[in-house]
Amino acid sequence: MSIQIVPKAFPVLMHLRGEGLDEVLASLGTSNLDIFQYRFVANGQFVAKLGNEEIFVCVEQPLDISEEKKQYAFQRGDAIFELSGDWKGLMAEVCIYDFRQTQPGDFLMVLIAGVSAWLLIPEEGAPLVLGCDPTYGHYFYETLVRQLEVSPFLKMECQDDD
Amino acid sequence: MKLRLGPQPLEWIDRNVSVTFDFEGKRVTGFEGDVVTSALWAEGWKVLGRSFKYHRRRGLMSFANHDINALFQTAEMPNVRGDVTPAKNGLSLTAVNTFGSLENDKGALVEWIAKFLPVGFYYRAFYSPKFLFPKWERLIREMAGLGKINTNWSEERQPKRYRHCDVAIIGAGASGMAAAIQAAKQGVDVCLIDENPFIGGSLDYQFANQRSQSLNRQYLKETVASLPNIQVITSAYVAGYYGDHWLAVNTDQGLIKLSAQSVVVATGVFEQPAVFRNNDLPGVMNASAAQRLMARYAVAPCNAGVVLTANHEGYRAALDMHENGLIVKAILDTGKTEGVWVDEAKKAGIVVYEQVTPIEALGSREVEGFIFGLNGMEHRLDCDGILMSVGWAPAGAPLYQAGAKFGYEPEVQQLIPVSLPDGVFACGRVNGVYVMEDRIKDGEQAGLAAALHVKGDAIPEWKDFRDGVAHSHPYPIWQHPKGKEFVDFDEDIQVKDLKGAIAQGFDNIELMKRFSTIGMGPSQGKHSNMNGIRMLAKLTGKTIDETGSTTARPMFHPTPVSHLAGMRFRPERVTPMQLFHEEAKACFMEAGNWLRPEYYPTEATREDSIKAEVSAVRNAVGLVDVSTLGKLEIFGRDAAELMDRLYTMRMSNMAIGASRYALMVDDAGVLIDDGVAVRFSDEHFYVTTTTSTSDSAYRMIQKKVIEWNLMVTVLNRTGQIGAMNVAGPNSRKVLSKLTAFGLSNDNFPYLASRQAKLAGVDVTMIRVGFVGELGYEIHVDASNALMVWDAIMNAGKEFGIKPFGVEAQRLLRLEKGHIIVGQDTDGLTNPFEANMSWAVHFKKPYFLGKPSLMKLKQMQTRTLVGFELLSDAEKDQPLESNLLIEGKEMVGRVTSIGQSDTLKKVIGLAMVSTEYSAEGQELNIKLSDGRLVKAKVVKTPFYDPEGWLQKSNEGSGEAA
Amino acid sequence: MPLRLLKYAWKKPEDEPRFFPSEKPLKEAYDVVIIGGGGHGMACAYYLAKEHGITNVAVLEQGYIGGGNTGRNTTIVRSNYLTAEGVKFYDESLSLFEDLSDDFDLNIFYSTRGHFTLAHTDSAMRTMRWRAEVNKHYGIDSEVVDVETIQKEVPYMDMTCNGQHPVMGALYHAPGSVARHDAVAWGYARGAQMRGVEIHQKTKVMDIKTKGGKVVGVETDRGFVEAKKVISAVAGSTPRITEMLDIKTPIEIFPLQACVTEPVKPFMDTIVVSGSLHVYVSQSSRGELVMGASVDPAELHSTRSTLDFVEGLTDQMMDLFPFTSRMKIMRQWAGMADITPDFAPIMGKTDIEGFYLDAGWGTWGFKATPVSGKTMAYTVANDRPHELIKPFALSRYEDFKLVGEKGAASVGH
Known part of the structure; x- marks a missing residue:
């Protein structure tokens, strides 16, 4: 299974902190989202719950947020990519996390090749969406591409463990 | 091939594919599947190397990579281990540490002066007169050291990878395989690791000709292969056990960092050599070495050999020789052994002598004979090989590293694990269990226990499967008045060396090691530590437990730097304006892991370019990228309180829309950071830090928030926001073209902060005075930063705008005394x-x-x-x-x-x-x-001491 | 052929004189008890006996001689420190080191190799120049050298460091040396022992007893021993000792790891340290590359090894020496470094009369072995601190008179 990484354009990613964020979740149809879970609300748009007072929102529609309501919204310019194929194979070379433990719908924050990244764990066969701080974006992409090119295990057709 | 045997039932070689390589300039031919040592031995090469100190001829000894007798060099690699390196076409090998050649090694002259080189001899001489020491040291350094380094070799890196399993089993011999099967049957993920290219361990070389074991062998191997939740990793050794059941597994392709929930150690034992005069002659080897030679590679250890044994296993080795048509001159039993193999050997007509005392091996280049004592008389047997089967030491490194304690069990004359940490289990010969059926049972209970541990279930009571028979000689050391009875082959340490060390007061296990260097060579004591312990115990009148042992540290075998280093992951950061800087051909410098323009080469020299940038800022307008500054959002009920506590000045009384210089010291009052704080609202602050402290300041502040139990959120927005500084007399004029916001001193005074639209997007602007001119620091979301930068550069063209870099900024701020x-x-x-x-x-x-x-x-x-x-x-x-x-x-x-x-x-x-x-x-x-x-x-500032320029109303269209 | 060796040729091993005595019972009382039988403790005992005639001394070592940090360090000796007090102190140490083999009649393999502290940033260059200027002012042979000079001396080093943080220059310290760490401890131990000092290995101090603010003796696992003067020289175990007397110090214990490669023929004749790459390396006379890095990032009272350490070190080392990728790491180990906030030791008297402290040696202890022994012996014999160690008094922390050494311990060695 060949692995591919491509940069992906997403709507503006907003990091929301503060009180009353359940209303925002409700307005997006994601009231019953658990902490450290995400959901796609449309093609290429998602919502992730990071805490009772913290969510990631990546949607096109405008949001009703205000500092008066003690809600803070910060725009993020994260570099976002899609990893298709045997992404767990690539992760095994750049990330310490035990991906046997992950379920589709999990929102994960891990260190990949020395850079903090967030991951949207996909359904079986779907690509992995991951993002990182924009100032590391170039390094992140180049490093993963290089790993794919250089690593003998990832170049093997049959990923047999021996 | 002189010593190649006919087909063996479990051989590893492929007789259809031959392999040719060079050794010491001579052609050698072997088969695919041979290792270098077996291919050489098959062709009759008995002398494979020269020893470290005396340059004595050496042949294979452990043939398990537990000694470095067969250590070679190629043009590309130093220190190639013949016992485990596959023979490949085109290899060109020479022996290490010879002066001349393997055959004519001038280093052998050292043996003539051996008398003057007792243990620790170098401590007693060479230091006086002082001016000669460097010369002696040079000579000693030349004589020490093994392989040669070529400093032109290119860098190699092998990718590392992580693996996660439930039960990791180290060693795929009989007990390891049995453990894997039992664990897998419990439904957990099992990882079975073995050093060799094939699983099977001693079941395959010690019991190769034992027909009664073929059923066991078949069952174990087939079941392992059939269970999908057993991952087998071969040609892999565990370099170290690190906390929390992390194993560093070294494979030919690179390092696997394996995380397990429990570990079974089924690593077996290291066979120990017998210590007698000239026990290092080529042809003298461990019995298991001979068995590996025959079973795996179909190579005879010798034509007519003698087996010196203290246990049952020596008889099995003799039988293997006999069944291959080799002559066994005699089995010399140091005591009296009983058992099935003893009977079989006698039935096969092999002569057996009991209560034998080894005296010395004879031979000039290789072993030619053996002298031993029997019934008070000396006897001699001619032979071209001596197999030693006097005992074993546990391969316990992973257990020691995990914190296990070992104790000496006199019944088996072996150190065995007596306490194991949680989640770590031992089975098989490393656990003192020798009989094959028992090893399998021991493995089964270990595998089951390991799996149950992972599941959190109760573990059944541990059964002791040891047979109560000693498989090791309690003291396989026979000193000879003429010496040359080698204990440590890597370091050329004889019995008298250890005696000398002990006599001089180095009479505990650590001091003895450090003075004599026993166990300090590349084999790290695998074939020598146990005999050293036995000697020390005897000579100091202590028990083996009281004597103790030295610390077993990683690496189990020397592990390639290229594997440990892995790929080079050095995160680099660039600002949102990187594209502009690259197109402007900026000369970059590194600031931490950031790239920043040092200057833009607009003039002929670096100095002139920087001068031009400075001049632009002082006389027209300049633009500098300061995106590397740390940027923190601090908001919440206790935001103002946090600000007051973090910085030396009062922050809580800042007006909304004001900015303030923010100075931070540590607990000792030492300056650690400075920046600018801006107040957006009662409960919302925004603070910058210096480039180098963005991460450390953030971490420290997070800790303090918890420590001080404050209701406040701190976000590190460093990479999410781009920042630039437009500075110079014309800066207001430039910005006025890009915003409708009033920029006069009335609307936007010096040191204030305003949020407005610039070039069509939301920005935060702060009037700062770092470089001492009218200036605005602009903070904007990373995705818009480059666009805003470009807009300012465009708008500034008519005013003579220049981008400026770190060096110009350094000089500008110096002129202000900042x-x-x-x-x-x-x-x-x-x-x-x-x-x-x-x-x-x-x-x-x-x-x-x-x-x-x-x-x-x-x-x-x-x-x-x-x-x-x-x-x-x-x-x-x-x-x-x-x-x-x-x-x-x-x-x-x-x-x-x-x-x-x-x-x-x-x-x-x-x-x-x-x-x-x-x-x-x-x-x-x-x-x-x-x-x-x-x-x-x-006095400072040097330039514009009253600070008029940064407060200027220039370009506002208002009266000053 | 050195004539000395001829002497030994004819002796039987059993007839060799002992370096250290066999186990003997503890006396009821001594004039001085030294806790810690490493280089520092033994050196102190040696100078007490040799220079002050105080021989009724017992050195109590919980393990074996030199088994603590003395046997675990990477054997680098230098005096290119940042502060006046540091420079003077370590310069004296080097002078003593140069004559130790003769003093001991034992070769400690004191080998002057030259020492490069590489600078990869502007800020590091400034620090190197600062150290060089201070060194030169006190007559120490240190100088800032440029890239060309370094390349000439160390032709096999990659100055570009793989394109990231290239070498910009270095502080070159010609007197930088290596020595056989164990032999230093053995030499001092034998010398002390020859002059009447008792050495007791496998003897653990469980408590220190005082009366009216004065030391009266120590409780060991072999019984109580009276003594009016007790010195603690236990490096990473210092908190355990100071707790016995309720003495507060700012010492924090961090593991400090090191490793060696397989032995190879000599090719590296100098010592190379890089602050940015957190790696230092030299080649021992046995042929192994001896390497270390910074202390572990978190406090821990343990000498356990980590994989992180050796991964990070090999990764960084290859930037400077790409060819080392073909070498193999043979062994790794760790010691416990007692780190102080100002990267300078804590030496001298304490508030408890008769209790003296030789501690806070962090990553700068082995090179100070001779001078620490000499000055502590003086301090104990005269009950007042030696001139050279006055800046290192424990009280400096309360008085805010920290030593400014942080710039010199770039990677700490």
């Missing part, structure tokens, strides 16, 4: 020394560093001053860190210095003893060549 934390301050500088008492507000009940600062205020002994050089000559210009001298004393040092075109002087900052800090004071600066030049203390 400090750079970490350059003008050191590991002890407090705010008072840096003329910043005004920034320390003691009236606050508490802030970080307050108690220290209260004391330090009374103790000031140094002061940061501005100075100008009194000489114009370029050769007289000091460098940063040049000292200030008064008489013979150091009274300070230069912290910043620069040639100011604006002021037409050389100016700088210096940290100096306070008694020399008065304005007008003359200073003596000592240049690096020793000459003194004069400077004078002046």
Whole structure:
């Protein structure tokens, strides 16, 4: 299974902190989202719950947020990519996390090749969406591409463990 | 091939594919599947190397990579281990550490003076007269060391990977395989690791010809292969056990970092050599070495050999030889052994002598005979091989590293694990279990226990499967008056060496090791530590337990640097404006893991380019990328309280829309950071930090929030926001073209902060004065930053805008006397020394560093001053860190210095003893060549002391 | 052929004189008890006996001689420190080191190799120049050298460091040396022992007893021993000792790891340290590359090894020496470094009369072995601190008179 990484354009990613964020979740149809879970609300748009007072929102529609309501919204310019194929194979070379433990719908924050990244764990066969701080974006992409090119295990057709 | 045998039932070689390589300039032919040592031995090469100290001829001994007799060198690699390196076409090998060649090694002369080189001889000589020591040291260094390094070799890196499993099993011999099966049947993920290219272990080489074991073998191997939740990793050894059941598994392709929930150690044992005179002659080897040779590679250990044994296993080895048509001159049993193999051997007509005492092996280049004592008389047998089967030591490194304790079990004459940490299990011969059926049962219980541990279930009571028979000789050491009875083959240590060390007071296990160097060679004691312990115990009258053992540390085998290093992951950061800088051909510098433009090469030289940038800022307008600054959002109920506690000045009384210089010290009152704070609302602040502290300041502040139990959120937005500084008399004019927001002093005064639309997007603007001109620092979301930068550059064209870099910025701020934390301050500088008492507000009940600062205020002994050089000559210009001298004393040092075109002087900052800090004071600066030049203390800022320029109303269209 | 060796040729091993005595019972009382039988403790005992005639001394070592940090360090000796007090102190140490083999009649393999502290940033260059200027002012042979000079001396080093943080220059310290760490401890131990000092290995101090603010003796696992003067020289175990007397110090214990490669023929004749790359390396006379890095990032009272350490070190080392990728790491180990906030030791008297402290040696202890022994012996014999160690008094922390060494311990060695 060949692995591919491509940069992906997403709507503006907003990091929301503060009180009353359940209303925002409700307005997006994601009231019953658990902490450290995400959901796609449309093609290429998602919502992730990071805490009772913290969510990631990546949607096109405008949001009703205000500092008066003690809600803070910060725009993020994260570099976002899609990893298709045997992404767990690539992760095994750049990330310490035990991906046997992950379920589709999990929102994960891990260190990949020395850079903090967030991951949207996909359904079986779907690509992995991951993002990182924009100032590391170039390094992140180049490093993963290089790993794919250089690593003998990832170049093997049959990923047999021996 | 002289010693190649007919097909063996379990051989590893492929007789259809031959392999050719060179050894010491001679052609050698073997088969695919051979290792270098087996291919050489098959062709009759008995001398494979020369020993470390005496350069004695050596052949294979353990043939398990537990010794370095067969250590080679290629043009590409030093220290190639013949026992485990596959024979490949085109290899060109030479022996290491020979002077001349393997055959004619001049190093052998050392043996003639061996008498003068007792243990630790180098400690007693060579140091006097002093001037000769370097020559002796050179010689000693040349004689020491094994392989040769070619410093032109290119870098190699092998990718590492992580693996996660439930039960990791080290060793795929009979007990390891049995453990894997039992664990897998419990439904957990099992990882089964073995050093060899194939699983099977001693079941395959010690019991190769034992027909009764073929069923076991078949069952174990087939079941392992059939269970999908057993992952087998071969040609892999565990370099180290690291906390929390992490194993560093080294494979040919690279390192696997394996995480397990429980570990089963089924690593078996290291066969130990018998210690008698000339036991290192080529042809003298461990019995298991001979069995591996025959079973795996179909190579005879010798034609007519003698088996010296203290256990049952030696008889099995003799039978293997016999069944291959080799002559067994006799089995020399040091005691009296009973068992099935003893009977079989006698039935096969092999002569057996009991209660034998080894005396010496004979031979000039290889073994030719053996002298032994029997019934009080000396006898000699001619032979071209001696197999030693006198006992084993546990391969316990992973257990030791995991924190297991070993104890000596006299019944088996072996150290066995007596306490194991949680989640770690041992089985098989490493656990003192030798009988094959019992090994399998021991493995089964270990595998089951390991799986149950993972599941959190109760583990059944542990059964002892040891047979109560000693498989090791309690003291397989027979000293000879003429010596040369080798204990450690890597280091050429004989019995008298250890006796000498002990006699001289190095009589505990660690001191004995360090003085004699036993166990300090590349084999790290695998074939020597146990005999060393036995000797020490006997000579000091202690038990083996009392004697103890040295610490087993990683690596189990020397592990390639290329594998440990893995790929190079060095995160690099670039700002949102990187594309512009690249297109402008900026000369970059590294600031931490950031790339920043040092300057833009618009003129012929670096100096001229920087001067042009400075001039643009002073006379027109410049634009600098400051995106690398740390940026923190601080918001919540206790935001103002946090600000007050973090910084030395009061922050909670900032007006909304104001900015304030933010100075931070640590608990000891030492300056650690400075930046600018902006207040967006009652509960919302925004703070910058210096580039180098963005991550450390953030981490520290997070900790403090928890420690102080404050209701406040801190976000590190460093990479999410781009920042740039437009500075110079025309800066307001430039920005006015891009915004409708009123930029006059009335609407947007000096030191205020405003949020507005610039170039169509939301930005935060702060009026700052770092470079001492009218200036605006613009903070904008990363995705818009480049667009805003470009817009400003465009708008500024008519006003002569130039981008400027770090070097120009350094000089500009110097002209204003502004400090750079970490350059003008050191590991002890407090705010008072840096003329910043005004920034320390003691009236606050508490802030970080307050108690220290209260004391330090009374103790000031140094002061940061501005100075100008009194000489114009370029050769007289000091460098940063040049000292200030008064008489013979150091009274300070230069912290910043620069040639100011604006002021037409050389100016700088210096940290100096306070008694020399008065304005007008003359200073003596000592240049690096020793000459003194004069400077004078002046007030700072050097440029625009009243600060009119940064407060200017220029370009606002209003009256000043 | 050195004539000395001829002497030994004819001796039987059993007839060799002992370096250290066999186990003997503890006396009831001594004039001085030294806790810690490493280089520092033994050196102190040696100078007490040799220079002050105080021989009724017992050195109590919980393990074996030199088994603590003395046997675990990477054997680098240098005096290119940042502060006046540091420079003077370590310069004296080097002078003593140069004559130790002769003093001991034992070869400690004191080998002057030259020492490069590489600078990869502007800020590091400034620090190197600062150290060089201070060193030169006190007559120490140190100088800032440029890239060309370094390349000439160390032709096999990659100055570009793989394109990231290239070498910009270095502090070159010609007197930088290596020595055989164990032999230093053995030499001092034998020398002390020859002059009447008792050495007791496998003897653990469980408590220190005082009366009216004065030391009266120590409780060991072999019984109580009276003594009016007790010195603690136990490096990473210092907190355990100071707790016995309720003495507060700012010492924090961090593991400090090191490793060696397989032995190879000599090719590296100098010592190379890089602050940015957190790696230092030299080649021992046995042929192994001896390497270390910074202390572990978190406090821990343990000498356990980590994989992180050796991964990070090999990764960084290859930037400077790409060819080392073909070498193999043979062994790794760790010691416990007692780190102080100002990277300078804590030496001298304490508030408890008769209790003296030789501690806070962090990553700068082995090179100070001779001078620490000499000055502590003086301090104990005269009950007042030696001139050279006055800046290192424990009280400096309360008085805010920290030593400014942080710039010199770039990677700490």
